[in-house]
């Protein structure tokens with residue numbers, strides 16, 4: 183069975199929807215119930231930019247079971263043009279292609295399959311532009 | 312005026328060359344390159360499928376259309392490689408684009424013409440005034456059995472078209488569809504690779520239906536082949552579309568911009584739609600374009616479009632097909648390709 187949490191996170195995983203504090207303007211991604219900037223609980227839903235750059239990265243050589251076919255692969259902290267940072271896989275490249283500061287674009291990809299007969303989970307990843 | 316208000320495509324970055332497939336099976340690459348007029352083909356990444364390709368193509372179509380996705384009343388995804396046997400591709404696509412929940416969603420299947428089916432129904436719904444916008448997508452991650460001729464061509468990619476009445480980029484002037492029961496190519500439920508009737512796929516299938524639809528739409532519209540700037544015919548290999556174009560009275564120059572199969576391969580439901588998208592990328596206001604798809608089983612959908620001034624405003628809002636074909640290519644060897652396409656039996 184798909185994780186109900188994964189399904190509840192569809193807006194952020196599929197559409198990069200974030201919560202923007204109505205009081206101080208801080209953007210939370212993933213969305214939060216309480217603003218880390220000012221403690222306010224009122225948010226607007228905003229869609230994040232699909233462009234950003236690599237802040238830092240690492241390469242996974244020994245992968246968890248469901249990702250062994252993809253190893254070695256790269257995980258990066260990406261900063262989008264709206265200032266939001268998050269961790270994501272960088273695909274369609276080799277680890278040698280990555281450099282801090284390189285521009286990336288956010289794309290829609292398969293994240294994992296529960297197994298051959300299970301639900302396919304989709305979400306965001308980054309590619310070099 | 313009713314027509315396309317936004318269009319967009321997506322092709323994966325991975326490629327395999329015809330040489331590498333030929334060497335694997337002890338075939339002469341030059342014979343195949345000459346016979347099929349193919350050089351290389353796109354390969355989906357391990358994390359790509361018909362749904363992810365559809366989302367990327369549709370995002371590009373939305374960028375060009377510049378509309379609020381919530382105004383789209385229908386999302387139709389045509390493919391013969393829907394990731395699920397039961398559970399629509401379209402719901403994931405519509406959710407990713409922010410079109411849900413006020414939307415009609417369906418998945419289409421008809422071998423390689425599922426994409427133009429989705430386009431035809433989208434156009435018809437807008438024409439019937441049932442909705443402001445409707446989106447038709449043709450996208451596939453086609454498989455050919457190892458060692459089969461199809462393995463040289465079966466590739467991945469797709470294109471999306473949003474139909475509407477305002478700010479039309481390419482007006483639909485005419486449509487025509489032609490279909491018969493023909494057992495040229497099939498895949499039974501549960502079978503991994505499709506089967507085909509060898510030479511039977513040519514004359515009684517591909518040529519009969521494309522020529523049937525092509526001649527009928529020319530007659531219905533009153534246009535002559537020479538009046539078209541461009542024509543796109545389904546591209547199962549490099550040779551068939553050139554031959555059928557000639558038979559219908561078109562010159563090679565008219566086919567050139569949409570004849571992307573030597574570098575792309577056959578993207579099945581995404582084949583002629585992506586050729587059409589590549590043609591829109593270079594078209595000028597006032598030009599006429601003929602598009603004829605083909606799906607085994609068998610049938611063809613034909614469209615005549617007239618490009619408007621709007622093309623100059625939207626063309627550069629998203630990546631063009633030629634750039635996707637020629638930039639950022641990552642070449643795989645046959646072993647990597649076999650792994651990417653799930654052709655290697657893994658331990659349970």
Ligand SMILES: [Zn+2]
Pocket residue numbers: 203204205206207208217218219220221222
């Ligand atoms: Zn705040």
